[in-house]
Amino acid sequence: MPITNDYVLSCSNCRQQYPKNQLQTFCTQCGSSPIVVKYSLEITSSAQVIEPAERSMWRYSKILPLANPQNRISLGEGWTPILPLSNLARRLSLENLLLKDESFNPTGSFKARGLSMAVSKAKELGVETCIVPTAGNAGGALSAYCxxxxxxxxxxxxxxTPVAFQKECLAFGAALILVDGLIHDCARKVAAIKQEINCFDISTMKEPYRLEGKKTLGYEIAEQLNWELPDVVLYPAGGGTGLIGIWKAFQEMKQMGWVKNIPTKMIAIQAENCQPLVATVNGWQESAASYEGSATIANGLAVPRPFAERMMLKVLAQSNGDVLGISETEIAENLKEMAKVEGLLVAPEGAALLAGLKRLLKLNKIEKHHKVLLLNTGSAYKYLDNFSF
Known part of the structure; x- marks a missing residue:
């Protein structure tokens, strides 16, 4: 049976291994690639691994890399509901349309998963101060878990960034620094601060453990759907940790025999204002290394140069997936439609998925009988200054 400590840290690209009892960032052997957790998994029953009494992402603690449970920093993150979108399904003539709603998480977003895991592991390894560049939600989550x-x-x-995100960080006692620009400009500021004070950078995919928290999304999707994976998952991809994490979970479950096959197409949805994956996939650029995006009402999608671009593209290739860019108008219109038709005020990143779904249906890339799951990353309440109703 897989156990918590039975893993190695290795580069996602060149496979260089790193000690797991030391703080790690990313691989410099092959030019700054993410380091990932690789488990020694065996065929085993899910009942032997899952802790059913734990109603949080930590029900999967046996396949998470925390050595000592006493270091767990939890606010009850995870085990969020999958909701049927029955009204929209009828409108779109779909037989099975679902929403995994991450707005139920602490601080109102999916960032709680990754930051719970990453901050717990940082504490276990002796870190006292954490720093992060953020488009919004990751900052609030880091502040809460710290x-x-x-x-x-x-x-x-x-x-x-909308003022609600700023006030949230301050309420939790974080030091907040505002920068003119996008998240890559914030990352440059983080690099400068790290030269001045001792702090650990928990940027997206620049340490190994946020991915492990995010992968619990994939485990929950499978468990909540009785181990029958969706045909299609639409995911709003900024930094891409969740996209990569869900696919990582599906692969691990197949290795343990929890699912027989993985039929799922992973669809990455971006904002037209900032669509580096779209540009790379369509051959408009070799990579996103020099991509210039602009701000978007879906703040979390304003990630012009995702550090894990290569891993994101690999997920799309392996799953026979796709990537689409959605306009600001479409995001706003679909946010309002989701609210009026389903009673759900989803994050603009989540609203972009509905627009993407409509386009895929018109292109005949999704069939009416497919089980389709949208991944709403959070609540719209912190974004309301971006919208008029």
């Missing part, structure tokens, strides 16, 4: 763990948080955020 507060719970009695650690210091530093959040570097674009100055145009």
């Amino acid at each position: 507060a719970k763990g009695q650690m210091q948080a530093i959040v570097v955020m674009p100055s145009h």
Whole structure:
């Protein structure tokens, strides 16, 4: 049976291994690639691994890389519901349309999963101060988990981010630094701060453990759907940790025999204002290394140069997936439609998925009988200053 400590850290590209009892960032052997957790998994029953009494993502603690449970910093993240979108399904003539709603998480977004895991592991390895560049939700989540763990948080955020995100970080006691620009500009500021003070950077995919928290999305999707994976998952892809994490979970479950096959097409949805994956897939650029995006009402999608671009493209290739860019108008219109038709005020990143679904249906890339799952990353309440109703 897989056990918590039975893993190695290795580069996602060149397979260089790294000690797991030391703080790790990313691989420099092959030119800055993410380091990932690889488990020694065997065929085993899910009942032997899952802790059913634990109603959080930590029900999968046996396949998470925390050595000592006493270091767990949890606010009850995970085990969010999958909701049927029955009204929209009728409108779109779909037989099975579902929404995994991450707005139920602490601080109102899916970022709670990755930050719970990453901050827990950082605490276990002796970190006292964490820093992150953020488009919004990751900053709030880091601030909350550092507060719970009695650690210091530093959040570097674009100055145009809605005020609710800024106040959230301050409420949790974080040091908030505002930067003119997008998240890659914030990352440059983080790099400068790290030269001045001792702090650990928990940027997306620049340490190994946020991915492990995010992969619990994939485990929950499978378990909540009685181990029958969706035909299609639409995911709003900024930094891409969740996209990669869901696919990682599906692969691990297949290795353990929990699912027989993986029929799922992973569809990445981006904002037209910032669509680096779209540009790479369509051959408009070799990679996103120099991509210039602009701000979007879906703040979390304003990631012009995703550090894990290569891994995201690999998921799309392996799953026979696709990537689409959605306009600002479409995002706003579909956010309002989701609210009026389903009673759900989803994050603009989640609303972009509905627009993407409609386009895929018109292109005949999704069939009426497919089981389709949308992954709403959070609540719209913190974004309301971006919209008029």
